[in-house]
Amino acid sequence: MTILYLLCIIASQLTVVFSSAGNVWTYKDSLGPDHWHLDYPHCGGIRQSPIDLQTRDVVVDQAYLSPIIFSGYDRAPKLFYTLENNGHTVQCGLNDKTMEISGGGLRDTYVAEQFHFHWGATDERGSEHSLNGKHFPMEMHIVHYNKRYENFSISVDKSDGLAVLGFFFEIGRFNKHVQEIIDHFVEIQYKNENITINSIPLNDLMPARLTNYFRYIGSLTTPPCYESVTWTIFNETIEIAEEQLVQFRTTIFENDKSDGGLPMDITDDYRPVQCMFRRRLYASHPSLKYNMEAGKTINSGASYVLSRLVFTYFVCVWSFVT
Numbered sequence: 001m002t003i004l005y006l007l008c009i010i011a012s013q014l015t016v017v018f019s020s021a022g023n024v025w026t027y028k029d030s031l032g033p034d035h036w037h038l039d040y041p042h043c044g045g046i047r048q049s050p051i052d053l054q055t056r057d058v059v060v061d062q063a064y065l066s067p068i069i070f071s072g073y074d075r076a077p078k079l080f081y082t083l084e085n086n087g088h089t090v091q092c093g094l095n096d097k098t099m100e101i102s103g104g105g106l107r108d109t110y111v112a113e114q115f116h117f118h119w120g121a122t123d124e125r126g127s128e129h130s131l132n133g134k135h136f137p138m139e140m141h142i143v144h145y146n147k148r149y150e151n152f153s154i155s156v157d158k159s160d161g162l163a164v165l166g167f168f169f170e171i172g173r174f175n176k177h178v179q180e181i182i183d184h185f186v187e188i189q190y191k192n193e194n195i196t197i198n199s200i201p202l203n204d205l206m207p208a209r210l211t212n213y214f215r216y217i218g219s220l221t222t223p224p225c226y227e228s229v230t231w232t233i234f235n236e237t238i239e240i241a242e243e244q245l246v247q248f249r250t251t252i253f254e255n256d257k258s259d260g261g262l263p264m265d266i267t268d269d270y271r272p273v274q275c276m277f278r279r280r281l282y283a284s285h286p287s288l289k290y291n292m293e294a295g296k297t298i299n300s301g302a303s304y305v306l307s308r309l310v311f312t313y314f315v316c317v318w319s320f321v322t
């Protein structure tokens with residue numbers, strides 16, 4: 001009787017585990033990044049993102065990495081964006097497909113599909129990529145699909161399917177353009193809520209200087225982690241005021257309104273850096289090879305940064321030999 005009872009409990013627990021498998025993932029605990037590869041095998045690949053951008057290892061290629069050509073980024077089309085809380089981040093869908101990038105070492109033209117953010121609970125973390133071990137409080141990704149394919153869904157798992165532009169944020173002046181998005185957070189507090197907003201020229205969200213950037217081949221940073229992304233991470237940061245970051249940390253929830261439970265803030269929605277393996281990191285300008293950020297990083301919290309790098313190195317070696 002007792003054994004049967006125990007078996008029933010175990011069986012019911014297994015049902016919970018198996019029924020939660022599939023398309024459910026989080027940034028922490030048993031469904032967090034360390035476990036993604038169990039349900040999504042691509043997440044265990046050798047061309048994963050994000051990575052730590054180590055400037056001493058970059059290959060500078062100015063001829064190949066010419067300035068990216070942005071088309072339509074300066075226009076505010078008289079159309080609308082769809083701002084959505086998808087339970088993992090705040091994402092802004094670009095409904096019209098008039099913004100494109102080409103050049104800058106990209107073989108094709110890529111069409112802007114959406115942009116979204118990754119942020120941390122404190123100023124010391126939040127970005128997905130890091131620069132010489134240093135993380136930033138937030139990172140924005142503008143996701144593009146290859147125009148050669150019909151749409152984002154068809155492109156998403158092709159090796160040349162996506163091009164993502166990544167931008168680091170730093171604490172600084174009030175950012176009125178990002179505020180246009182923050183103003184709508186109250187309308188999308190809960191998972192699966194969305195709202196139509198006036199379009200914002202993407203140029204207004206990006207830094208002024210876009211010629212200095214890093215380039216590598218990687219993946220989606222969320223399941224299913226397809227290795228389909230040509231990554232471009234810009235050196236110049238975007239400023240945002242501390243109180244604006246607090247809005248990201250405290251007004252967007254990961255749970256559904258119908259859950260009825262206590263609202264849980266979306267925060268620390270970033271994947272840890274992945275192993276570089278045999279990939280190369282390229283840079284568009286010689287100044288990026290000996291970036292001053294490296295000096296700043298060593299001066300501030302050198303032991304923390306160093307211990308992170310050593311840890312990452314050993315994890316990569318370990319995962320390679322096992």
Ligand SMILES: [Zn+2]
Pocket residue numbers: 116117118141221
């Ligand atoms: Zn992202």
